[in-house]
Amino acid sequence: MTTWSREEIEALGPTTTVETAASVIGVSRWLGYQLIKRGQWPTRVLSMGRVIKIPTHDLITLLYPPSPHVAGDLAATSEGKGSAA
Secondary structure (H helix, E strand, O other): OOOOOHHHHHOOOOEEEHHHHHHHHOOOHHHHHHHHHOOOOOOOOEEEOOEEEEEHHHHHHHHOOOOHHHHHHHHHHHHHOOOOO
C-alpha cells in the first residue's frame, strides 16, 4: 500500500478517477465503486454519464483536515481587520 502525500494528491489536478481516489484512501478499486454505489463514499462524487470523478480537494480535506488551532488563529486575525484603531 502506498501512502500519498498532500503534494502528490494536489498534483493530480482538480479531479481524479475512482481507482486513484481509492488508492489514496487505502481501499481497493472494487470497494471504491461499491461505496459509491451504496452512497457511502466519504467525499463528493461527480457523475457524468458513465464517467465518475472524485474532487481532489475533497480527498485533501478528508485526509488532511485543517487544524482547529490554525482555524481559530485565522478567525481571530480576520476579526481584527477593519476595526478602528
